[in-house]
Amino acid sequence: MYRCVVRMGNAAAFKRLLSLSLQAKLICVCSLQLVCVRARLTMTLAELLSLCALCMVPVTGWDAPWFCHGHDCPEFTVVHTYEDFEERLYSASHWLTVELSSASVEEVKKALYSLYEFTRGENADNEDVDLPWPSLIQVEEDGDAKRGSVSWPVPVGTHLPKPNDATIRETDMPASRVYVRAFSGLASEADGYENLAKLRASVEAAGKTFVPHRFVAAGYDPPLRLINRHNEIWIFAE
Numbered sequence: 001m002y003r004c005v006v007r008m009g010n011a012a013a014f015k016r017l018l019s020l021s022l023q024a025k026l027i028c029v030c031s032l033q034l035v036c037v038r039a040r041l042t043m044t045l046a047e048l049l050s051l052c053a054l055c056m057v058p059v060t061g062w063d064a065p066w067f068c069h070g071h072d073c074p075e076f077t078v079v080h081t082y083e084d085f086e087e088r089l090y091s092a093s094h095w096l097t098v099e100l101s102s103a104s105v106e107e108v109k110k111a112l113y114s115l116y117e118f119t120r121g122e123n124a125d126n127e128d129v130d131l132p133w134p135s136l137i138q139v140e141e142d143g144d145a146k147r148g149s150v151s152w153p154v155p156v157g158t159h160l161p162k163p164n165d166a167t168i169r170e171t172d173m174p175a176s177r178v179y180v181r182a183f184s185g186l187a188s189e190a191d192g193y194e195n196l197a198k199l200r201a202s203v204e205a206a207g208k209t210f211v212p213h214r215f216v217a218a219g220y221d222p223p224l225r226l227i228n229r230h231n232e233i234w235i236f237a238e
Contacts, residue, residue: 067220067230071132072155076178085181085202087237090173095151096131096160097171103139103146105189111150114165119152125161134218134232141213177237179203179210187231192217195233209238 062075079087096118098111112135119129131152139148151171154160160170181199183191196215203210216234 068133069220072153073132073134073220074153074173079177082202082206085179085199087208088178088180090176090178092175093173094154094156095136095171095173096154096163097149097151097169098165098167099169100148100150103137103148108137108150111167114168115150115152118163118165118168122164123161124164127161129158129160131155131158133220137217137219139215139217141215178216178234179208179237181233183231183233184229185231186226186229187217187219191231192233195231196235199233199235203235211236211238 064071064073074090074093076088076090079089081087096115098114100107100111115131115135119131121128123129131154134153136151137148138151139146149171151173154170179199181195181202183195185191200210214236216232218232218234220230220232221228
């Protein structure tokens with residue numbers, strides 16, 4: 001029967017190297033040249049391939065959900081899943097933000113365009129900046145008046161050149177407990193408010209309390225993505 005070893009030692013050495021490589025978040029172990037020999041060794045080929053499959057999985061502290069589409073979304077933990085909403089605990093995060101004088105569709109579009117232009121070189125370094133999703137539209141309600149902001153997340157370690165647009169600033173979001181309702185499709189303003197009302201009713205029915213005059217609309221998709229779109233409404237636990 002054929003069995004395989006790494007051409008640098010025996011199976012035990014391979015296991016030790018694999019352990020070290022996983023701790024260092026490396027995937028290069030599987031590129032080592034293998035040689036088959038007729039011998040009584042402790043690892044079969046199937047066992048070796050299984051370990052290689054493990055080492056090709058990135059080792060991270062968080063498994064981002066599908067709707068992040070492989071991007072470095074803000075990290076959260078699902079505390080509890082209810083029938084039609086989730087309770088999440090978000091880690092503290094860093095954002096690029098444009099404040100809104102009103103939460104009108106026109107103001108939101110203008111802010112989104114400013115952030116987009118920043119990522120396409122409208123900055124002091126004239127360089128592109130890769131920022132992930134979601135885009136957040138945060139709204140503070142004061143009677144009939146609504147003000148807010150539009151933000152894009154900034155992953156840890158991202159170099160941020162100075163924006164050419166003075167309305168863009170860096171902000172921090174503290175760790176927060178958030179109630180989230182998800183819905184699909186190309187979301188309109190009416191869709192957002194409809195899902196906000198449903199989320200508030202569901203959270204109240206579950207016996208939870210939340211900040212009453214603040215909410216966030218989160219979008220995870222560029223405008224030209226037509227299928228598998230993911231949208232969310234957030235309200236914050238008190």
